[in-house]
Amino acid sequence: MRKEYDYLIVGSGLFGSVFAHEATKCGKKCLLIDKRSHPGGNVFCENIDGINVHQYGAHIFHTNDKQIWDYVNSFVEFNRYTNSPMANYKGQLYNLPFNMNTFYQLWGVKTPEEAKEKIQSQIDQAQITAPSNLQEQALSLVGSDIFEKLIKGYTEKQWGRPATELPAFIIKRLPIRFTYDNNYFNDKYQGIPIGGYNKLTDALLEGSEVRLDTDYFQDRNHWDNLADQVVFTGHIDQFYDYRFGRLEYRSLRFEHQVMDQENHQGNAVINYTEREVPYTRIIEHKHFEFGTQPKTVVTKEFPEDWTPEKEAYYPINDQRNNELFAKYKSLGQTQDNVIFGGRLATYQYYDMHQVIGAALKAVNVHFNPPIQPKSTI
Template identity: 60%
Template sequence: MKKFDYLIVGSGLFGATFAYRATKSGKKCLVIDKRPQLGGNVYCEKIEGINVHKYGAHIFHTSNKYVWDFVNSFVEFNRYTNSPIANYKGKLYNLPFNMNTFYQMWGVTTPAEAKAKIEEQKAEALAALNGREPTNLEEQALVLVGKDIFEKLIKEYTEKQWGRDCKNLPAFIINRLPVRMAFDNNYFNDKYQGIPIGGYNKLIEGLLEGVDCKMETDFFKEYKDSWRNDAEKLVYSGAIDEYFDYKYGKLDWRSVYFKTNILDCSNYQGNAVVNYTSRDYSYTRIIEHKHFEMFGSAVYDCPKTVVSEEYPVEYKEGMEPYYPVNNEKNNALADKYRLLALQEKNVIFGGRLGLYQYFDMAPIIEYVLNMKM
């Protein structure tokens, strides 16, 4: 008899939620992770009493009440609302694009004035296309929001993010850009939004309570050739091309690294997220972590603050793969690997790396909750 029903590779939200569901249905699981801690990219590191999002800012949002109630059954979520700021050459703009942004950009004060300005610039972009469809991201953005917003808030930020000129990025990356004719800085339209009180580790701990876990364990070194001896099925959330020994070649990724510093002040930038949209800074944004969980006077009760500068880079061997590169070449290659995955007996592929697809947190939890065990 085998020791486990499931060997689960990766302890992020996909693996942890799967382990929770399987355990509740009477199955025995072993979760392994190559990192020294559990939680994947939602792991939080406590620094100066502040929960630092070690692998980048994670803001939970959903309109699915079932998913919201599910995560809140493990840890209560706070009322954090994502309202990022954009800094372009020292001038600040509210995001997403809304009436505050348009007032800051043009001085307009009514939705009619803002709409007229945007339509004027969109018309110029459409005229330049002379009847043809946009063929790249730059052309697509210009016909969606016009020149001013594109050049100040999209172009240079996107080029830093992807390491490519907007003219060399596919148009389908931004099929739509949200434009709100209201003074509303709430980035997400979802009904529910927040951060776990005490950090995401509490959510992961709740999901994995009673589950056997092994950290600092490399699947390829310790289990790849022998897992069928110990488990009935494999749940794999590592990189799909690596699982198949790069049979068709390597998929491209964008990676990110962070410079995190402790500062001797209570409040550095007054907001959790400030995007730096010009090339004047090589980082794309600065995260001030305390603002995710500390509000009002509580910000000043903590005498120090922790900030992280976020630097997108081209992925190289040994780095953490973060974002799939969404273009025709990689999508076609990923489809070939996904076809192989469907043919792999007793192996379930999932998550951002396992499916070569970017997921927000709530959809990945919903995906697992809807799976047949």
């Protein structure tokens, strides 16, 4: 008996939305359900006083993949926004990423050679040859000044632990530029959708049925029976009833504030890198789209310990959690009627272009499976 839908897609974030769009193009009927009151997952924007407010933190699209860039621009035009964050350490401002502007602000050096000598002298003073934790790793890469002022407090807030208790692999490298270049990303393409990310997700979801405020796990059998195939973008450990235990995350809390002034901080993103300031950054949303509205909206971002009642933002990819996820992944590979995708189902932190690329790859594999060699038996 034919079911009502070809695909039940659990979660309307970028992975689910892209899959739904491509499946609909192939003539398939899709139903998306989402426990939130809005579609779009974490890229959702709320319009406040004419400003598109990124409700779940700053989302800045960047990629080197022209096909991905052309893909998203086929739904909505992107502007020329370039991410150039600042860091505030005890009232002093520094440019990010670490570049010649930063080094001049730190030490007054004006040439790359002077900056290299200063950094190397601090690395030599640290005398670390085999870093055993994040603090030692950072000191061995950039020295004490950059670590103490721009890395230590921010990272400890982000992960909720002292830098000496964090594994060294979290910082595999620290990009240092010996040019006066404040462009945070090296990617060729970068920008923000003109009119906000809702324009992108609304266009992707056109032609699909979407039901909000709907929790898949409250009536799982009902939803599974509506479609031939499930695309699942939620917590993979929850999908399997936490059979092997819970995967761990870090969470975030956001405080949004409308301010009766045209321009509060003069930049879209300012990081607060001292440990004593409880939030990691302040976002002023109007600057993402070069807004000139009479008011402004700012958001303070507070890292938090994760509990199941909170949103999961950053997977804790330590040995325990990676081994746990490997067990769930093995289970997932045995189910032909379920496609797992997105950051929660794959226990990975993704940039937006990576999520879209993964969804397009899943579509390609699913609708164009490789031809199996004929048996010679």
